Amino acid sequence: MNDILAVDAQGVTKTYGSLRAVDDISVRVAAGEVYGVLGPNGAGKTTFLRMLFGLIRPDAGTIRVFGKTWEDSGVRVLDGVAGFIESPRFYPYLTGRQNLEGLALLDGGTPTGLLEEVLDVVEMSERADQKVGGYSYGMRQRLGVAASLLREPRLLVLDEPANGLDPAGIRDMRALVKRLAGRGLTVLLSSHDMEEVEEICDNVTIMTRGTVAFHGTIAQLRTMAPDPGHVLATTDDVRALKLAENRFAITVARDPGAALIVTGPPTEVSSYVGSLVSADIGLLALTPTRTPLEALFFMLTDDPTHQSLDRPAQLQDTLR
């Protein structure tokens, strides 16, 4: 039974008018893994997850969840699946607890005590008897997690769960996902934040404009990442540029913002900076630009017309 994939989506397509929101994508999530669907705004992440939940119907392709499809199992395809799409929504005129009780009814009931336990996990026990209409965004998000755990899921589907949370909320949310995953829960989560996916996911699909730009493990992704870049500010940028001319392992370019951008392996960058100091050029700042994975993410998901200029040739080959 562990051979059954938690999610097996094949050739899934959804169009809105002339827009291909999701264009022939395939995603396979094995049971027990934490899978990230990463992409910028409008990439089609939410559309894909909505199809998984049966909220919208794909125009083409099939989605199997633990081996079942909507066509043959109806709503039973969601047995063992829980989560939320975009920000979780509840009935504002009911309390948090009443909302959960109602959702439990629609699930066919929950074991006694579970409701209190999930409220405890998301630390909402004290506010549970207030109307949801008075909740903050973060509290609704927490209630959404509680509502999902109430289903005792095997697969948890979260659409940008950290969206709109403060830094502490984001940290807690990630910690919770990691703990749940540690207990064998399969997690499928979407995000636009490479750092988040890098931190908690095993595998990732990077989407852009409805299509898949990358499929694989985080480790694979790391090997493709470009060298880290640094913003360099000196007392004499002209000489600093000149000193870089015969160092082939690094590139130094003038940024539109007038600073210098140095890219290359860390040892080479450090040796170059050393040479600046020896040449009596004052060093004002050396700060990392994006993390390498972030930089890769932008390369993978940027508009193709702009991409070819700064995308290394070997990377383009890997992407084919």
Next chain:
Amino acid sequence: MTQPITQPMTTGQSAPVRTVGPDHVARRLPGPLTALRWEVRKLRAQYRARAVLLVAVLAPVAIVVVIHGQSRPPKDTLFGRFAIDNGFALSLLVLGFASQWVLPLLTAIVAGDVFASEDQHGTWKTVLTRSTSRSRLFWAKTITAGAFATLVLVLLAVSTIASSWMIVGHQPLIGLSGQTIPAGTALQLVAASWAMMLPPMLAFTCLAILLSVWSRNPAVGIAAPVVLAMVMQLVGALGGVEAIRPFLVTTSFEAWHGLLTEPRFSGPLIEGLLVSGGWCVASLATAFVLLRRRDITGG
């Protein structure tokens, strides 16, 4: 079988929560009535629904008191002439007034909102990602709206008949053919007349459901049935529309006239039942298909 899965979201004291391991397959299935229970529970929590019930009980009493206190009767309405001093006539006067747009409005306040409010609150995605199918939710909401309409009508009828009986009196009633109807029979006929409002009222309930599913907007779901009722009444009152008049829902609102003539006739009652039934089936079938097919993209 159960195992602690996690502590509270923030680090610190541990509160074990039960969740399932990856091998867990069995799931409880909701019974056929659970969705209905949930809808009723939500309705009871809504201020709006309680207000409608309160109005259905109190408004007739107020109207009866006011009309009873008038010195001149509203002669140009059906049973208006006797309304000041005959409780049965007054009940029928209120009935005639209620059937113009009050009944469609009272039912639409719930039926026109029951689907569209899920759009308004963005909660379709919340309920449809549980273990209850769209069809079940559809029927639960429809039955809730229908039961609410019935309850409103019963309250309205009982309140009207009881308050006019007590405040105005229960003398024999002069029927539409000038016949005198003894009090006992009159009470039965008045009650039956109110009961005959149910089929067209349910037809408006179903229309409100359709409009609510189609528009996804509670304001449209509530207001449009009332406007439709007025338009139907207007069309029905025009000359030269004999061919379509029987098919208007509002025509069924007048079927009770046949009970108060001598001899009684039940043709309009049966016609009304069929026409109302037709509107119900057509509205619900369309609403059902719309809801089953639609993409849930909001929320």
